[in-house]
Amino acid sequence: MRAQLGEVGYLADEGVSTIAYLAVAMQRPLLLEGEPGTGKTALAEALAQSFDLPLIRLQCYEGIDATQALYDWDFTRQILHLRAVEAVGAAGDLRATEESLFDERFLLTRPILQALRGSPAVLLVDEIDRADDEFEAFLLEVLSTYQVSIPEIGTVRATEPPIVVLTSNRTRELHDALKRRCLYHWIEHPDLARETAIVRSRLPQVSERLAERVVHVVQRLRAEGSLMKPPGVAETLDWARALHELGRADLDLESASATIGALCKYREDTERVRSALDQIISD
Template identity: 55%
Template structure:
């Protein structure tokens, strides 16, 4: 593992593959350009398409720290970037009073806003220390005003702390932002990033992913699982389509049950691994599952 960057798109694709991530040409190109241009990479797409995994693989293969900011409703600057350690500041004041140093109030106030009292949160942590991959995960879950906090770090790899000054990264982090598009992310964020839509993989790539993440799976079972999931995504109105992670989990579950291929009974009994909502499971179980199994077998043979 090394922090040296891959020299071209093919090398970037190989680097991702070595980490167990099978990327298509367009995604590998977006990752390669983000690394070499020093630009944040904004990945948007349906849940379960592998957006978060890209940051994890890049951190592992480039030998960098993974710093993850998981976004949520109500996320603010204190939780995302930094916070002053008020307890330690109060203790410093009391120690100064006890020692008689509190008379010089200007010096005391300056000392209270020293870097040693600053508690680092993910955004600030990614700017210091060893080189990092900063993952800002599911930005669409955060409140829209929070996006304004990110503009400085995305554009200039720095954070301004009013009481302390500007803190710049000696080694800029590799920044990956993900969104499931539950709401639109502001244009100001998009303009500072390279953009890529991460879609569900086609059958050939999903089969490669399955071979990589679930090695030893029977060839017939692997082919039928992928064909079944592809058919499921292509037809019908489902509350939540299965992502690649669900495909892998389902294949592993079927293998653990010693299934050599898809059979109606075992498919019905394991739908909770593939689908996460009872309405979807109820619609698929039975005749609909049997129809998809038959079509999947034909696709697998073809």
């Protein structure tokens, strides 16, 4: 699994590659928690690429319900269909007319139903911690059986359970019932060597010296623990690319300060980093 993920550019450590292998082998959902930017969503994308499967993404948000996740009916088309039936004078059998309104052509499939009907696939339920308790309970039921019932059509079952990856930034605690259904892994920020390797793999155009220096600074900033939002791997990549776009092959104070917006997303963090850059870069 580690080699397979590496072929599509995801450099996993032993813990991530092991839990990903077990999730696939045991056909169990994989729940990933960790700080933003540690590669949780990227792992789902890499699994889809490595297995050559479609990636179906459900982005969670406050207030999401089963309609947005499962299916809905295209009411506009249903009304137009009903008017067309009336226009041609095909009133006929009332029951048949009603049943025709709930034909599959009027069904709007949402991510979860798409994943069940289009299996095999990789279903990414991103930022599940942003959803509420009711949606979490609904999701638990679906993941327990990999099937849903649509009253007008019947039961839809996955011919092969999708590879399910749930991510959480831990803005709230998830319920134990959902956690028990999943395999769990906390993703840490990568160490110096692996993060350097990630930058070199994702941005081969960036000089080796620049990649090493950028990662060194980012690692120092995380270790100090003074930032409101420590930069993730995504920010490391953005910063290295920004410096490369300015034609830099090494890290200097002026360029680092000018491009700090690629690394820090809060004004307070920007000021802290700028004040510390001189010392960190000279070390």
